[in-house]
Amino acid sequence: MARNKKTVGAYPSGMILFSLTLALFLIGFCGLLAIQSKKLVTYIRENYEVRAFLDKDLSPKKSTALYQTIAEQPYILKVNGVPQINLVTKDEAAKEFIAETKEDFSKFLGENPLHDSYRIKLNEGYFEEAKLQEVKQNLEEIDGVFEVVYQENLVDNINRNITKIYAVMSAFALILLIIIVVLMNNTIRLALHSQRLLIRSMQLVGATNGFITRPFLGRGIWQGFLAGVIAVVLLLAGLQIAIHNLPELGTLQDTEKMIVLMAGIVGLGMLIGFLSTFQAVNRYLGLTLDELY
Incomplete structure (x- = not known):
């Protein structure tokens, strides 16, 4: 063989x-x-929102100017050139609060104490506690912004x-x-x-x-x-x-x-x-x- x-x-x-x-x-x-x-x-970082509450009784002209000022800041996330800033009126915020807590505060307060607010998404590079503090300080210095809040310590x-x-x-x-x-x-x-x-x-x-x-x-x-x-x-x-x-x-x-x-x-x-x-x-x-x- x-x-x-x-x-x-x-x-x-x-x-x-x-x-x-x-x-x-x-x-x-x-x-x-x-x-x-x-x-x-x-995705998580770019969908994290900072809330900028506005002064009450802002005129439409001042509100538009405020939006433009915030949109020009370098930390604002832009998707296809569109700033990721959403306006939430105080009525919409009240509905969200009532839906979450099942309590209608307007019945015993007689008015809506909430403020209109901008919900702002930031660039990924600002997803740090120190930089968020700088963003908060910068936004609160803008005329027309009442207060800026975010979930502290969550980012770290x-x-x-x-x-x-x-x-x-x-x-x-x-x-x-x-x-x-x-x-x-x-x-x-x-x-x-x-x-x-x-x-x-x-x-x-x-x-x-x-x-x-x-x-x-x-x-x-x-x-x-x-x-x-x-x-x-x-x-x-x-x-x-x-x-x-x-x-x-x-x-x-x-x-x-x-x-x-x-x-x-x-x-x-x-x-x-x-x-x-x-x-x-x-x-x-x-x-x-x-x-x-």
């Missing part, structure tokens, strides 16, 4: 492809969570929790990356075990290390590329299923960062395939004849 002729660089690759695809999928999933979390954090608590979440995710991703590199090194080294005698034979006939290594590296890079593409396809398919079942996730997508992430996954797969193969081949190139057996 004729024996199959071994070709340099031809070694079992099914397990390598599976392991690397799974590893890249997990890394991509962590990256996807990071992107979604960043988008969610931005949110920022602390966000920092903790990012730290945990970063540590998890780093540990996962180390485990993946070690796993791939061992997997590729075991896969190359069947090629160790062929490598030694090529050395004995005078082949240079570069000539021997080249086909292995080419195969490792190709496996990394293929594993990266498969991982990207699985991530996109999973994301589409998630959006289909939970449409709200669609608002958290960031196309540019997604493209960078997907390209990074493919690039990382090629890099891991190259480095792991290079290390494994060099190990066998340096073994003595006794160590090969």
Whole structure:
């Protein structure tokens, strides 16, 4: 019976492809969570409102001038050039208060003591307690503003929790990356075990290390590329299923960062395939004849 002729660089690759695809999928999933979390954090920060209560009995002319003055401030969030400032009249505020408390204060007070107010959304960069204090002081100095209020200490608590979440995710991703590199090194080294005698034979006939290594590296890079593409396809398919079942996730997508992430996954797969193969081949190139057996 004729024996199959071994070709340099031809070694079992099914397990390598599976392991690397799974590893890249997990890394991509962590990256996807990071992107979604960043988008969610931005959404929370840009929907946080500061309330500027106005002086009573402001004339329409003064009210319009006040709006223009506030809209020109650098901390005001603008969406498509439109300042995110909403006027809430004292009647609307009274309805909201009654709906929340189930108590109609107008019955025993005989009047509505509330003020008209502007509910103002700020740029993300001002989502800090110190900067909010500056915004509050600046707004209260504007003629026509009675008082400015926001939920104090809430911002610092949110920022602390966000920092903790990012730290945990970063540590998890780093540990996962180390485990993946070690796993791939061992997997590729075991896969190359069947090629160790062929490598030694090529050395004995005078082949240079570069000539021997080249086909292995080419195969490792190709496996990394293929594993990266498969991982990207699985991530996109999973994301589409998630959006289909939970449409709200669609608002958290960031196309540019997604493209960078997907390209990074493919690039990382090629890099891991190259480095792991290079290390494994060099190990066998340096073994003595006794160590090969």
